[in-house]
Amino acid sequence: MLSPTQLLLLPPTLLLCLVIRRILTNFFFHPLSSFPAPFYTRLTSLPLAVLSLLGREPEFLHNLTKKYPPSTRAILITPTLLFFPHASSLKPIYWSPTHNHKGSLYGTGALGPTSLFSTIPAEDHKSLRKSLGGAHWSVSYLKTFQEPRIDNLVTFFVNQLSLLPPDHEPFQMGEKLAQFAADVMTLLVFGKPWGFIAHDRDERRLLSAFRESLPMFAFAARCNSFRELILSSPWIRGLIMPKVDDKTGSGYLASQAKLAVAQREQEREQGIGGEGKMRDYLDYTLDARDGNGEPLTRAQKEAHATLLIQAGADTTGSGLGAVLRLMLEHGECMKKARKEIEVADEKGLLSTPVLYEETKQYLPYFVACIKEGLRVNPPAPNLFGRIILEKGGTVIDGVHVPQGAEVCSHPYVVGCDPELYGPDAEAFEPERWLNGNEKRRAEMEAANFVFSMGPRVCLGKEIAMMEMYKVLPEIVRRFDFEVVSAGKYVDRGGVACNQDFMMRVRRRA
Numbered sequence: 001m002l003s004p005t006q007l008l009l010l011p012p013t014l015l016l017c018l019v020i021r022r023i024l025t026n027f028f029f030h031p032l033s034s035f036p037a038p039f040y041t042r043l044t045s046l047p048l049a050v051l052s053l054l055g056r057e058p059e060f061l062h063n064l065t066k067k068y069p070p071s072t073r074a075i076l077i078t079p080t081l082l083f084f085p086h087a088s089s090l091k092p093i094y095w096s097p098t099h100n101h102k103g104s105l106y107g108t109g110a111l112g113p114t115s116l117f118s119t120i121p122a123e124d125h126k127s128l129r130k131s132l133g134g135a136h137w138s139v140s141y142l143k144t145f146q147e148p149r150i151d152n153l154v155t156f157f158v159n160q161l162s163l164l165p166p167d168h169e170p171f172q173m174g175e176k177l178a179q180f181a182a183d184v185m186t187l188l189v190f191g192k193p194w195g196f197i198a199h200d201r202d203e204r205r206l207l208s209a210f211r212e213s214l215p216m217f218a219f220a221a222r223c224n225s226f227r228e229l230i231l232s233s234p235w236i237r238g239l240i241m242p243k244v245d246d247k248t249g250s251g252y253l254a255s256q257a258k259l260a261v262a263q264r265e266q267e268r269e270q271g272i273g274g275e276g277k278m279r280d281y282l283d284y285t286l287d288a289r290d291g292n293g294e295p296l297t298r299a300q301k302e303a304h305a306t307l308l309i310q311a312g313a314d315t316t317g318s319g320l321g322a323v324l325r326l327m328l329e330h331g332e333c334m335k336k337a338r339k340e341i342e343v344a345d346e347k348g349l350l351s352t353p354v355l356y357e358e359t360k361q362y363l364p365y366f367v368a369c370i371k372e373g374l375r376v377n378p379p380a381p382n383l384f385g386r387i388i389l390e391k392g393g394t395v396i397d398g399v400h401v402p403q404g405a406e407v408c409s410h411p412y413v414v415g416c417d418p419e420l421y422g423p424d425a426e427a428f429e430p431e432r433w434l435n436g437n438e439k440r441r442a443e444m445e446a447a448n449f450v451f452s453m454g455p456r457v458c459l460g461k462e463i464a465m466m467e468m469y470k471v472l473p474e475i476v477r478r479f480d481f482e483v484v485s486a487g488k489y490v491d492r493g494g495v496a497c498n499q500d501f502m503m504r505v506r507r508r509a
Contacts, residue, residue: 023043026079027039027043031404032080032082035074035075035082036075036076037075037077041076041078042076044078045078045079045223048078049218049223050219052215052218052494053216056491057218057383057491058491061083061413062412062416065413070418073088074089074407079224080224081383081406082405083383084396084397084399084407085414086414087417087420087449088397088420092394093386094454094456095453097455099387099407100126100455100456102119102125102385103386103406114300115303115304115306116304116307117307126455128300130291131288131289132459133459134284137460138462139462142356146466147355147466147470149278150187150467151353153180153183153187156197164504170485170504172502173324173325173498173501173503174318174322175202178207179197180196180317181317182196182203182207182313185308185309185313186309187280188280189282189308189309190256190280204247204248204252206249206252206253206313207314209242210249210313210314213242213249214492214494214495216240218493221383244258250306253306253309261282264282264283281305285304288301312463312464314495314497315379315464315495316463318495319450319468320467320468320471322373322377322489323373323374324472324476325501326373326377327369328481328486333428333430334476336365337365337366337473338476340365340366341473341476345477354469354473356466360469365434366473366476368432369430371433372428372433375415375450376415378415378449378496380411380450380494381410381411381496382410382411383409383494384409385406385408386407386408387405387406388403393405414449479505479506479507480505480506483503485500485502487499
């Protein structure tokens with residue numbers, strides 16, 4: 001019979017035993033215990049989750065990489081997550097068809113209805129991507145059918161900026177560029193823009209609500225206990241997830257996708273909007289067929305329409321803002337880019353607004369600035385984990401990884417890899433994309449991790465690049481910039497922003 005004192009001591013004693021067991025297992029007996037790691041990341045996933053919540057993850061991972069010799073190819077950043085900091089690891093992780101299985105976060109429902117992005121099994125993703133993919137995502141299609149529509153938005157954006165008085169109040173350029181990107185995506189998905197530019201505001205708080213949700217999802221993605229014990233509860237998810245009757249944010253977007261799918265399907269049944277109608281990406285989603293030739297489910301159609309806007313608006317806006325901010329921060333780069341535009345203009349090589357192909361062909365230095373800006377300040381500095389399913393494990397970057405381990409890399413850290421980019425890897429140097437040997441430039445192109453890579457590369461990558469190649473040269477061509485606050489690159493739960501990037505603009509003569 002236990003005494004009252006013994007009964008009182010029993011719970012803390014059991015807890016202590018569990019902690020000691022956890023420590024012994026993680027430090028000595030876990031399949032990943034042989035990998036280098038700070039003691040706290042070996043013990044629990046909580047430190048990485050907190051760092052992500054605070055927006056310090058890119059900085060932490062970058063500094064952690066520097067603490068180990070270059071020969072260190074993998075670092076344990078949670079008890080079950082191996083981080084590969086070098087560009088040489090990207091191909092074996094993300095291009096291998098056997099490493100296309102995502103981690104458990106995507107199955108919790110925390111990211112909403114299952115979409116192409118949140119599909120976990122590799123085969124399911126392959127099938128869904130085949131259904132949703134096609135020529136309409138290609139550059140040639142975009143140039144022929146969608147670029148004229150984007151041209152109208154670029155022109156409207158430039159005209160709205162031109163209406164500002166010379167002594168106007170400073171504004172956040174990163175925010176305006178995000179609004180431009182949101183109008184592009186709502187145009188391409190729903191057939192017309194929502195009016196972010198026209199009303200000079202974040203319509204229905206679509207952008208701000210998305211940003212506010214990111215820290216919690218980032219925390220959940222990294223904290224195993226929170227994800228498995230709390231977020232897996234349907235009741236908890238019901239409290240924190242957006243709802244279709246919301247009047248703002250992602251819930252409102254989901255309701256609009258639901259209405260648009262239903263309306264478009266009804267129009268098709270009635271034979272309305274057929275031949276001669278400008279097709280948008282909602283049309284292509286409705287056209288999609290699975291491996292058995294059947295249409296996607298209503299939920300899949302709605303989830304895909306929602307995903308395109310959520311994934312393509314704020315991240316593209318972040319990339320646009322980062323490139324412009326870095327060019328202004330490095331004044332000589334801006335001078336060179338502007339001179340390049342002026343020379344091309346004098347030769348009559350540029351349309352109004354600038355066409356995608358014209359930027360690519362006649363503005364090589366500006367293209368280099370875009371590539372360099374996205375490398376140095378990637379818009380989605382996130383961990384893209386993959387589960388190793390091969391029996392007996394696999395080898396990544398010369399390191400044997402056991403079966404069941406989760407592996408990842410990080411766009412910000414890989415973008416600063418001195419093994420690929422040299423000792424000045426952290427510097428903004430657009431010339432690195434123009435100088436040097438062709439082999440090195442090809443290696444840098446192959447290591448482009450801005451839009452992920454491999455079978456799960458971002459489906460809308462070419463849309464984002466078209467926006468970059470059009471609106472940035474056009475505003476540099478048309479405006480002078482007075483930077484009021486230089487701003488800084490800030491991570492918010494795996495999606496970056498250009499915080500306090502304030503300026504005035506004046507139309508050039």
